[in-house]
Amino acid sequence: MADGGIIRDVPGGIPRQVNVSCSPTVFQFEQLSAETCILMNVLGYGPHIRQARIDAYKAYDRHRTARTGGSVTWVTTGSKAEGLTNYRESDTDLMWVTNHATCLEEGVDSSIFPGEKSIFRSCSRISYHGHCRLLLERYGTYIPTAVYNALCDDGYGSGLLSSDLYVNQVLNGRQHQESSVEHERAGPSAPLTINGIDHRDIVGALHFYCPSILSRWAARPRNWPTPDVVQEVVSLGAFVSPVGVKGSDYEPVEWRICFNTGENVLVNNLHDTQVKLYVLLKMVKNDVLKPCKKEVTSFTVKNIVLWIAENNPQSLFNERSMFHWLHEGLYALRVAIDTKELPYYMIPERNLMAACALEHEQKLSWIATIDEMMTEGPRLILRLPKIRQAIIAHPEPLRWYSGRKIEMEMLTLIHTNRVTLGMDRETDVIMQAVLERQLEIVREVWMRMIMEGGRVNDLQSIRNSMLM
Template sequence: MSVWYEMDDKQKTERKKKLYDILNHLGYSKVCCNQRIKIYDNASRCLERVSNRNWFVPVNVTVLGSRGEGMAVALGSDMDVLMLQPAVKCFETLSLTYKEENDRDVAIFELNFSDVPEGYAKLHLKTLKDASPYPYSRLVTRIKGALTSDGFLQNNQRIIESIENGGQTVRLEGWPTTHNMYGHINGPAQPLQYPLPCPEKYQQYLSIDYVAAFPCVYPSLLNDWFERVRGKSWPSLETSIKVKHSDLFVVPVGLAESDEEVLQWRISFTLAEILLVRSFHDAQIKAYALMKMILKHELKPICMNITSYQIKNVLFWTSEKRQNIQKIDFYELLLEVITFLKDCIEARQLQHYFIPSRNLMHVNISEEERSRLIAFLTKISWDPSYALQRCPLICNMCTLPTDEGLVFRNMVDELMAAFFAVAPEQFDEIEHLLQGAQSSKEYFDFFMKRVPAIVRKNNPYGYFHLILSKRDDDIDEILNEGCKKGYQELWIK
């Protein structure tokens, strides 16, 4: 019998209250998420300005993933950056009116759904402007090089110039660019380990995934979804309308080991999903954060093919099925999410939230892994605290005698967020000067001289309480002492 069921109501309330307070201290609250959303929306504008300064073919840049959702704190999450080429358009059905009247597009493709898995399409060329002026002439050349003889666009070549394999065309200006570490292409993303301004002996990196994409006009998908959710407690009508009118993309990746994988492009609902997460109530935010911890520390060691994207879809479905999501307790919601995930693994069936005919449990999970996952989820469905107490963040919040580890974590978070909270014009200038630093020490010293001073003037988005309350010498001491004690491993990852 679970310890949870041996407790009286007062003990249960006290345990939930303690976990609730821990999550607030760790930054998983509606208020903190909203502040981070504004910071990373600003980061999108900053990165777009830098990208279009460095590359001559303009792209639209958006920070996605946990950071775009407002859920990422410190260095616990990668930074997903969408690089969208708006001069290339993809249509479910191309109207003659659009084709004749729009002269801004370099290339137009039609979505082809013959012999492709659910959620994917092939891109068949309809229009390509050979006479496009510089710099779009280089884009045309890349598109031509990726076309098959019958006009389908392959997904294994980089069309967008600002996403290059291994940074081969990146100019090496100073210490940061010479210490970039490029990873192997992973699906649609070019991974990069970007060195952060840190005390010299304790170098840390931010993992960035640059994702190439083209706009995709496919209104029937979101129209069908909108009709399904109309009248639900969650998402609200206001959020549903925003989602219905959000932009879709195609990204260059096919379903692994399927026929014609190299010709398939996945349809991405990233902006729609971000809108949904941003609409979460406090209970949903806390349940989402806790499920990510359980995923990382308990489920992934059992089966690497269980993903955060599956967890997100489980939370979407669980929230939609609630009659009144606003009144649900976060612990009760967590229990429902765990039970729903267990049922999906048992049935080997998890419907994609926007394309229900697509099965997200169509992955390589062995029978042994499946049995172990079901057994573990059954165990914690009675009392999730068993799993949560084994997560380093929760465990150490309960046991550390002082709060210096939390101060270190929050300081690292504020310093990184501060860089992305400055105005795009200032960011452009600072980023350019940082790239010219000739050593790790010069890189760190310049960052500390410029960035904290900017946020101290007006505390953008109301997020930077620690930086405002500490001098630069104090910040330096917090970082050095925290790294000496290993908090960068304990509190960031």
């Protein structure tokens, strides 16, 4: 392999690059790759706009956490925390973490934790990798109602925390607001809709102290991330969310180990080309494969990108190599679908495809589709509606509208954080300035639509569409 090539020997078929820079023909379509990256910047996937979104949601989490007096930590997760979606482009995923209870992996001394915290001990011996049951070790001086009411007997006289009961407690404990509509549980989450248009999925979780799991992850040989980022991820620890393995005998009392804050840091430290690869693979998942039962998820493609980043020299990632890495990402996705195997980036023993409910006919159809895309070269991006529409659009109108769309989103995030801080719309000069500028933008867009033959007269509809 001295002349360059791919060695696909990483668990789950994730590609590892070896000596690619020696081959002059490896990175094809370099100019088209660079132009696609520029186009994605215009569409709102550039590093500056992503960082602005990330900072806004971090501030939102701080404000909401401060309002609880320290009893709860709020964490935005998923695409919003990663800075990859517009304000209403997808649901907002939030994690609600009680600070009055802590879970410890086996072997950790509980005496080092303050007495006011309730302590649970994880038991993973009969659970699938990445999952555990939680046994009560001691009560704290304050026991959250949701925790207390979710306790059951393990059959041997000890307290066992039921994930199923815990989700129901979170659902029952929601504070109803006139502007919100609460929905039935969806797995571990308590979904709700605010003002009829803002959709949120809220998951109740617990802190999980697992130094040995994180140490194993940190000790892996890797090209990425850098040692300082690895240490930051380790310092953030883990959580357990109330969801078991589908079909398991212990599903109602199993909890899943997750690293939401650490994964946010990892995605935020990806190379710009790797982030755009992640976005394009998500578009393939949403707009081409179109899974109906979460057979493949955004979490699936995120793990593919993390493995690719870890196993390849970072010098190989640049805007001119985008289509090369998109081809490699599609190959990894094809392997995961074909073999129904994809190791979780943080705990490789956990197979993310183990319970994906992928039927044989659907698997064959998806494999055929991905094969077709891999033979199309750069033309494959024409299958992605958002990219295709941007290519068709004239550059000047696209840049004009995208600039106003991004400004509208930033103003909305500022407004949301002012509301979370408790500011009054009638007296806060920043909120008033934000709303005035938003109205100016909507009127500009409306006037341009009229000049180009449009007949839309509802300014609120224009504003809502700009935030999608």
